[in-house]
Amino acid sequence: MRPLTFHKLLFQCLILLVILFLVVIIALKFGAVPVSLYALGRDLLRVLLGQSSQISSDYGLIIQNIRLPRIILGIIVGASLSVAGTSFQALLRNPLADPYVLGVSSGAALGAILALIAEPHLILPPAFGALLTPLCAFLGATATITAVYFLSRRGGQIDSTTLLLGGVITASFLSAIIVFLMSTVNSSNTRGMVFWVMGNLSTSFQKSVYWFLAAGFFIAAGVIYATANDLNILLSGEKEAMHLGVDVRRVRFVVYIAASLLTGLAVSVSGAVGYVGLIVPHVMRLIYGSDHRTLIPTAALGGAIAVVIADTLARIVVAPNELPVGAVTAVAGAPLFIYLLRRRVA
Amino acid sequence: MGDFLKKLLPPRLHPAAFAVLAIFTCAAAPSHAQSATHSATEPPAFREVVDETGRRVRIPQPVRRIVSLAPSLTETIYALGLQDRLVGDTDYCDYPPDAQKKTKVGGGINPSLEVIASLHPDLVLVTKSFNRLETVIFLEELGISSYATDPHTVADIVSSTKTLADVLGVPEAGASVVGGMQRSLDNLQHRLGDLPSKRVLFVVWTQPLISVGTNTFLADALRHAGAVSIVDSSQDWPQVNLEEIARLQPDFLVFADSHFENAQREVERLATLPGWKILNAIRDRRYAVISEAVNRPAPRIVSAIEELARQLHPEAFSERPGDTKGKVDKEDPSSSSMAFTLPALAFSLYSTLHGDHSSTGGCACGH
Amino acid sequence: MSPGRSSAAPLTPPELTRLGTEVRLAVEQVSYAYSANPAQAPLFTLEATSFQARPGEIVAILGPNASGKSTLLQLIAGVLSPLSGRILLNGFVIHSLTPRNRAQRIAMVQQESRLLFPSRVWEFVLQGRHAHGRPLRFESSNDMQIVQDALVHVGVAHLSDRLMDQISGGEKQRVILARALAQQPLLLLLDEPTLHLDIAAQVGLLDALRRLCARNHYTVIVVTHELNLAAEYADQIILMQSGRCLRVGPPATIYQRELLEQVFQIPLKVEMRGHGRPRVTILSDS
Numbered sequence: 001m002r003p004l005t006f007h008k009l010l011f012q013c014l015i016l017l018v019i020l021f022l023v024v025i026i027a028l029k030f031g032a033v034p035v036s037l038y039a040l041g042r043d044l045l046r047v048l049l050g051q052s053s054q055i056s057s058d059y060g061l062i063i064q065n066i067r068l069p070r071i072i073l074g075i076i077v078g079a080s081l082s083v084a085g086t087s088f089q090a091l092l093r094n095p096l097a098d099p100y101v102l103g104v105s106s107g108a109a110l111g112a113i114l115a116l117i118a119e120p121h122l123i124l125p126p127a128f129g130a131l132l133t134p135l136c137a138f139l140g141a142t143a144t145i146t147a148v149y150f151l152s153r154r155g156g157q158i159d160s161t162t163l164l165l166g167g168v169i170t171a172s173f174l175s176a177i178i179v180f181l182m183s184t185v186n187s188s189n190t191r192g193m194v195f196w197v198m199g200n201l202s203t204s205f206q207k208s209v210y211w212f213l214a215a216g217f218f219i220a221a222g223v224i225y226a227t228a229n230d231l232n233i234l235l236s237g238e239k240e241a242m243h244l245g246v247d248v249r250r251v252r253f254v255v256y257i258a259a260s261l262l263t264g265l266a267v268s269v270s271g272a273v274g275y276v277g278l279i280v281p282h283v284m285r286l287i288y289g290s291d292h293r294t295l296i297p298t299a300a301l302g303g304a305i306a307v308v309i310a311d312t313l314a315r316i317v318v319a320p321n322e323l324p325v326g327a328v329t330a331v332a333g334a335p336l337f338i339y340l341l342r343r344r345v346a
Numbered sequence: 347m348g349d350f351l352k353k354l355l356p357p358r359l360h361p362a363a364f365a366v367l368a369i370f371t372c373a374a375a376p377s378h379a380q381s382a383t384h385s386a387t388e389p390p391a392f393r394e395v396v397d398e399t400g401r402r403v404r405i406p407q408p409v410r411r412i413v414s415l416a417p418s419l420t421e422t423i424y425a426l427g428l429q430d431r432l433v434g435d436t437d438y439c440d441y442p443p444d445a446q447k448k449t450k451v452g453g454g455i456n457p458s459l460e461v462i463a464s465l466h467p468d469l470v471l472v473t474k475s476f477n478r479l480e481t482v483i484f485l486e487e488l489g490i491s492s493y494a495t496d497p498h499t500v501a502d503i504v505s506s507t508k509t510l511a512d513v514l515g516v517p518e519a520g521a522s523v524v525g526g527m528q529r530s531l532d533n534l535q536h537r538l539g540d541l542p543s544k545r546v547l548f549v550v551w552t553q554p555l556i557s558v559g560t561n562t563f564l565a566d567a568l569r570h571a572g573a574v575s576i577v578d579s580s581q582d583w584p585q586v587n588l589e590e591i592a593r594l595q596p597d598f599l600v601f602a603d604s605h606f607e608n609a610q611r612e613v614e615r616l617a618t619l620p621g622w623k624i625l626n627a628i629r630d631r632r633y634a635v636i637s638e639a640v641n642r643p644a645p646r647i648v649s650a651i652e653e654l655a656r657q658l659h660p661e662a663f664s665e666r667p668g669d670t671k672g673k674v675d676k677e678d679p680s681s682s683s684m685a686f687t688l689p690a691l692a693f694s695l696y697s698t699l700h701g702d703h704s705s706t707g708g709c710a711c712g713h
Numbered sequence: 714m715s716p717g718r719s720s721a722a723p724l725t726p727p728e729l730t731r732l733g734t735e736v737r738l739a740v741e742q743v744s745y746a747y748s749a750n751p752a753q754a755p756l757f758t759l760e761a762t763s764f765q766a767r768p769g770e771i772v773a774i775l776g777p778n779a780s781g782k783s784t785l786l787q788l789i790a791g792v793l794s795p796l797s798g799r800i801l802l803n804g805f806v807i808h809s810l811t812p813r814n815r816a817q818r819i820a821m822v823q824q825e826s827r828l829l830f831p832s833r834v835w836e837f838v839l840q841g842r843h844a845h846g847r848p849l850r851f852e853s854s855n856d857m858q859i860v861q862d863a864l865v866h867v868g869v870a871h872l873s874d875r876l877m878d879q880i881s882g883g884e885k886q887r888v889i890l891a892r893a894l895a896q897q898p899l900l901l902l903l904d905e906p907t908l909h910l911d912i913a914a915q916v917g918l919l920d921a922l923r924r925l926c927a928r929n930h931y932t933v934i935v936v937t938h939e940l941n942l943a944a945e946y947a948d949q950i951i952l953m954q955s956g957r958c959l960r961v962g963p964p965a966t967i968y969q970r971e972l973l974e975q976v977f978q979i980p981l982k983v984e985m986r987g988h989g990r991p992r993v994t995i996l997s998d999s
Contacts, residue, residue: 227848240823249810
């Protein structure tokens with residue numbers, strides 16, 4: 001009998017953090033524009049010391065303004081999707097659940113396409129204008145979260161089966177609306193929807209957006225983590241969980257909202273990056289077991305690592321062109337999923 | 347599909363092939379015209395040509411009823427003075443404004459075959475980058491012939507216009523239009539002379555960053571305007587990494603939009619983003635805005651090329667002063683309305699007030 | 714089973730300091746109705762039932778299928794809310810407690826649903842400690858000791874590292890009991906615990922229950938339809954039929970031939986044995 005201790009957890013997370021750090025360094029080095037390790041180190045040091053104004057080399061500017069923000073975005077998106085996927089798998093008691101199964105990404109995509117259609121007709125200040133699409137996407141996501149929640153209520157609390165059914169139906173319905181819009185609306189802006197189909201980390205945002213995303217992630221993931229023990233027991237069965245002291249109704253509600261918001265945040269800025277939320281939790285379960293106190297932080301780190309690697313490949317495989325990151329995760333993720341399936345853990 | 351057909355007849359051969367065929371068909375035309383004056387029991391006359399995708403097309407003579415399935419082809423028809431023979435066009439055909447009054451057959455990808463058939467056209471005009479082979483095949487099964495263009499350079503556009511004029515039976519109008527285009531282009535060449543080309547990034551879309559490939563007529567149009575696209579890609583609409591653009595530092599960004607304000611807003615918006623503001627062209631607000639005509643392989647593209655040349659090389663047009671900031675040649679602010687069908691959208695109010703350009707003669711997908 | 718049980722002593726809810734209180738569980742005129750559709754008549758009702766239970770007592774709720782036994786148990790567990798009447802545990806209305814507070818006092822042993830991600834036996838038993846301590850926590854050595862003790866008490870300590878889907882049905886039932894013991898409850902509820910067990914396992918389970926009851930002063934409530942087991946082990950029996958409580962009392966008063974034949978609808982014979990425990994023999998059709 002070896003119980004989980006805080007030190008053990010810390011150690012496991014530390015290993016992953018080191019791996020993430022190495023992956024980030026590699027991602028910073030490789031790209032359409034080659035950078036030497038020396039120049040990279042020197043410029044990173046300058047950034048850390050707050051001397052970013054002294055970065056004069058073109059490459060340094062590229063690293064700081066294009067590559068580094070993109071990597072940070074990849075980390076946040078990967079971590080968000082993985083934690084959301086873990087949560088939904090526990091909430092729905094279904095190993096095939098991913099963050100998009102309840103329709104959040106379809107709602108976000110609908111918000112985005114409406115923003116793209118409306119955008120030429122609106123007069124907006126420049127800084128806000130760049131945020132219109134992600135903001136509308138997030139609003140679409142929250143509207144969907146609310147709708148599916150009310151659809152799935154039975155006897156005043158969320159019912160797992162109804163939640164899954166309601167979410168899947170909503171996702172299909174919203175996707176149909178999106179297809180309808182794209183085929184009938186005569187706007188050149190709808191070509192931007194290609195961004196959403198496969199997930200894409202290439203969009204540039206203002207600094208404040210990254211802070212907001214990071215804050216959102218830590219808050220939502222923190223809330224979910226506080227229910228980690230409850231989730232462990234919930235997986236044993238709902239009736240048993242109630243007898244063991246889990247407030248099933250409250251936990252379901254909290255986890256549903258927090259995980260959906262995580263998904264909404266991620267999808268609003270990067271489109272629907274596939275497979276990360278589905279597979280990373282299973283891989284981490286394989287390595288670290290099903291205890292959510294370990295699973296949630298390791299899934300977050302694992303997701304971040306996966307997305308940064310995928311995005312780096314997306315940037316260098318056909319450089320200077322690039323692939324959408326979702327294409328890379330799909331190509332890598334599908335075979336990996338089949339492998340996990342055969343090991344009968346998925 | 348179309349690609350397969352392209353391989354049958356390498357692009358370079360097209361003009362030569364047409365020239366030969368045009369001579370033969372012109373020689374044959376008088377005899378056809380004679381036979382048409384006989385009684386109605388005579389079988390209808392046909393002419394067989396090879397279109398720009400290498401397909402053999404049997405065209406009834408004379409061509410009295412035309413349906414156009416691409417905005418560029420509609421524009422070309424008007425330029426050739428054949429608008430009275432145009433019985434149907436697509437929802438996207440908005441130039442000249444008169445074209446909007448024609449019977450609509452739907453979009454370019456999925457036009458309504460029933461409507462086309464009900465118009466009893468003698469010939470349907472299609473273009474490879476905007477229409478699908480399936481549509482052509484369906485029409486063939488209905489007994490309707492389609493003629494396809496496929497220009498990849500500005501020179502192709504010119505010769506394509508001339509050949510189309512010949513096929514439609516108005517070679518004089520064709521010569522006149524083509525002559526005008528060629529003169530403008532030559533004039534431009536003369537003005538630009540030895541001036542070094544400006545390195546530009548043609549921005550199709552920003553999120554993600556999509557530009558034009560090397561083998562498109564758009565890229566060629568840029569060349570005629572004294573510019574060269576810094577993006578070198580065999581894809582038609584490549585998604586480019588912003589890092590590469592930051593490394594190459596283009597002299598100018600080029601936007602195609604009939605509304606100058608839109609491009610201006612876009613640039614202001616980009617200037618607030620960390621990844622974009624390290625581009626010198628953004629920082630110094632060096633951008634050119636030209637009409638969306640540049641997206642359509644039609645006679646009007648020449649004026650768009652001129653517009654661009656004016657903005658990039660103002661010194662070559664010293665008798666007509668212009669500034670380096672974008673200046674839209676207000677040819678024809680389009681007032682086409684968007685085909686909204688969702689009543690719930692409040693934005694439909696805006697659309698009836700302002701209107702928006704649809705895209706184009708080229709396929710507007712990113713990948 | 715160490716004498717120094719301080720580490721395994723039940724955490725004392727405030728009300729237990731009122732020592733000398735005889736009645737631990739009081740079920741007062743509790744009724745319940747279940748209807749799928751609020752507009753329609755109820756599909757099932759439980760009529761007003763009352764009984765009391767004391768520390769160290771084993772109560773059996775006895776009756777044929779669909780007699781309302783499990784419903785009554787769920788009401789006592791606090792999962793269902795009574796239509797009328799109330800259920801008090803040491804003076805507290807059970808249903809008004811939070812799930813956490815309830816779990817500190819009441820433990821349920823019932824058939825386990827299929828586990829999605831099977832855990833190890835000791836992890837499973839550790840779940841019983843969830844209601845005690847902070848919501849997000851790492852288990853203390855005290856918790857681990859309690860788990861170990863529970864495993865020993867039910868006799869599955871040798872299986873502690875196995876996965877839950879690698880042990881037999883009888884062993885699984887005992888592990889579930891161990892988890893309930895780890896909760897250190899006042900009230901132990903068991904829903905048909907002998908269903909899938911062979912006779913040796915059944916006897917082993919009930920013997921263990923009787924031992925634990927005597928030692929830790931649990932109050933045990935068992936739902937069963939096993940006539941002889943109930944007769945052998947229960948101190949008090951609640952006889953149910955079709956949602957009605959027919960009689961409450963010690964086995965001697967319940968095991969009357971006419972009454973049992975009417976409830977169970979089979980011919981039988983009742984013998985009173987020496988130590989006050991009746992035995993029922995089913996008479997075959999001859």
